[in-house]
Amino acid sequence: MSNFISEWGSTLTTGLGATLAMTAITLIVTIIIGIPLGILLVETNVNGMYPNRPLHAIFETIVNILRSLPFIILLFLILPVTQIVAGTTIGIRGVILPLVIYCAPYLARLVESSLLDVDPGIIEAYQSMGIKNSKIVFFILLREARSGITRGLTISIIGLIGATAMAGLVGAGGLGDIAYQYGFQRYQPDVMYASILILIALVQIVQSLGNWIAKKLSK
Template identity: 45%
Template sequence: MISNFLNSFNELIYPELLNTLNMVLQATLYSIILGLIPAIILVITSPNGLKPNKFVYGVLDFIINILRSFPFIILLVAIIPFTRFVVGTTIGPIAAIVPLSIGAAPFTARVIENSLLEVDPGVIEAAKSFGCSTFQIILRVMLKEALPSIVLGITLTVISIVGYSAMAGAVGGKGLGDLALQYGYYRYDTEVLIYTVIVLIIVVQVFQSIGTLIYKALTK
């Protein structure tokens, strides 16, 4: 069984594992970039924020809630024209990064927002008393204090994107999800399917362990 696994890994699983890691890591980075600014704006304009603004907060909160409610497989199909415009194709791991990033961005925004809201109000008041600007409070106080919590939230985001990447395989996104579909569903190759699931579980556990280690390092 071990020899069969090694053969399947070298010939089939390893190339798709690289595709999956490429999709997940790039999509995570882009989702953080897309989610960070809205999260900060939500925190600043919230009723108890540094610069309360009911209109801006309400509009942005509504948009994020709408995007979060979209099933990923539907989003994947709905933004095909946009994906083609951005990367020139709708098939392959590079194309899958676009919907993966957009699908994960609202979740990332909420993760960062909640982490920032957990910062001790006393620390923020102290920064205000020292004459810190809103930008300084966000950058030097809130983000710094919330960083461990943000790391845990981003870890959950990464794991969610791993699941999304498996769905992306259903529409030509490649990766381990596509491999499981092609061999497990269309070819009834249960052995390859099982191997693929094992590798996916290992990938998730590795990401979780890395996130936990970073969190512990930041909280020491």
């Protein structure tokens, strides 16, 4: 064990750092895009506070198309776009765009589901008091749905960690890249298993923390 740590410890640490960096950067952009998109899916619906069928149809179509694409296919499909936007298709810079395109619609659907679970009677009560719809959305609806949104965000982060592992196939770095390069191509299963165990531990930490925060927010 000590020999393995001394030989591969720095490599695995670097890979973990790259995985965390990809996850953190993508998560920030995904939240900025995904949560507003989820709100728009709910509020532009026929039963929403800002019904707009054409706009809702556009959002629905975009989300459905992007969610139907497996990440590995999406990754290669938008390589030309990634090259234009990021200036590269490898490394952390080269994988952020496909990760965001993959995760943002997924988070939007989870946010939509959480918002739809809010009791409509609560919204009607505030509307009857003359409170503006915009204030209801941002100060009431999101507050009531915060526990569900947190659980959805937790699921999104776990999916994102899995996607970063697949991104290793295009040289994005991280634990997935280490598992592929060393564990598969160089036939060093101990390195692959170590990478997998770290990913499992990371997912367990995220899940436990997400459940704890969601439980606190539901009170």
